Amino acid sequence: MASLLQPNRVVYLVCGEKKIRSPLSQLYFCRYCSELRSLECVSHEVDSHYCPSCLENMPSAEAKLKKNRCANCFDCPCCMHTLSTRATNIPAPLPDDPTKTAMKKAYYLACGFCRWTSRDVGMADKSVEIIYQEGQPDRVLVFFHVTQEKYGLGTRLQRQRSGAPISSLAGLSLKEGEDQKEINIEPAQALDEVEPLPEDCYTRPISLPEVTTLRQRLLQPDFQPAGASQLHPKHKHLLMKRSLRCRKCEHNLSKPEFNPTSIKFKIQLVAVSYIPEVRIMSIPNLRYMKESQVLLTLTNPVETITHVTLVACEEGDSDDINSTAKVIVPTKELVLAGKDAAAEYDELAEPQDFQDDPDVVAFRKSNKIGFFIKVIPQKEEDEDVTVSFKIRHDFRNLAAPIRPSEESAEAVPEAIWLTHHVELSLGPLAN
């Protein structure tokens, strides 16, 4: 029954610039706007660059200088795996006495997955452990720089809103003091005479291992070698950590830590820690036009008591486009206990007494309840039965400044009521 817990089964609707349906685990919650946000309605900003294999942090200026590649790590040109350095002992003449030979270490690069070695392309073994690739003139970069000049994008633009493409090359600039020379590229000239194909073009047998695949070729766009013996290893691409920012209120929704080895966040306003989550627990056999009871669970992520009301979608609701079944939700308000991390250790705690209607609430366990909804499939086709309803809950904004009230000594943040549109995919009809 683990398939019922798949994230795509329950999706929440996000009303942003676009209406997006997405599972709650992939959404963020802006607690200043009190709205759900998805990845498409936030602005993404690069926080830091790091290499995925040596986990070395790199400031963005240095990253730009090295074309977003790590200096120490290499990728196999054949299978794109990370290359490792291996050492062999070779006899080499001693510098003092040419007649005697001593064992010296020679290093070469090797891939553990496809067994490619740097000797395959003719790279000599180096005596220094870290093999630096000599800088090759980057024809691609020159081309981009020229187009930049041509279209007036040379100066760094202000931070752009999403929607407009951010030019990653806008920050590239020449060193101070150098004039910005305009490089003239001559347009290609069409020729009448073309070099003829070699005579053995049709008769020469193809050596398939020597031909590179398209993927191998295009990973090196400046050379695009057709033969496998010209495939040189490339420096490894850097990955980046990004932070997300709400577009309306400019607050950060997600900010990771700077250290590449740490997976924690400085700011993590994810939706699952603020919005109650609906999950499917069990589905009976669904039959066309027959009412069946589906068991759902509702989990309360916050530490205060939450009141949840479910409302079925009305006729003509513009959000309700996917449902293929009628749903009857419990009319009473459901009360969820707060999440208490220490509850399992506290033996003296009295179980809270909620008057639960056994027709509605199946079970209750700390901050989770199971409840029934009635589903009547309306369509006989083979598609999944989809139901949707609105969930209305109270939300206490702990981030907002609490206005000191003269009457009460305790300042409890006021609760606001939020409504979300939820869609569930219940699977096909039973036959």
Place this chain on the structure above:
Amino acid sequence: VRLARQLLWQRVKIAAGAVVCVESEIRGDVTIGARTVVHPKARIIAEAGPIVIGEGNLIEEQALIINSYPENIMPDSEGVEPKTMTIGINNVFEVGCVSQALKIGDNNVIESKADVGRNVILTSGCIIGAFCQVNTCEVIPENTVIYGSGCMRRVQTERPQPQTLQLDFLMKILPNYHHLKKTVKASQNTKN
């Protein structure tokens, strides 16, 4: 039946320098060359014919080398001649691999959980990557590497090195922790 089984067991010939752990399962007419190491829980089963294993091979745990009947032939049908499976020198059969290839040359490496079919002939220096299933009917050219989920192939310029260091280490360490199988002399007719 007991006598037949004794005779079968006596047909396992283990050369003097080989290290074959007692927990390995060796059935049928199997010859194992010198300096070969067979780990515990390895299985070498000669059902449909004898198996001859050369020197310097490394057969790791849960590897299965089996000379079995082809699928559409019943064991009792007539006219089926037993074919010998030959394995050369310096091969490595990594953990959990299955090899049914009838002819394996030298210096090959069959990586973990790879599956080599009966109609494949490995020459020298071939590497069958982890979890690759090769069940075509062909001769794999020398120095071929088969890797990846799509069984991509490429040719490498040098053959894989023989695992002499590993073999020496194992031949020293394994007898400290496991009992070894010795070959039974053909003249004795008693139970082992």
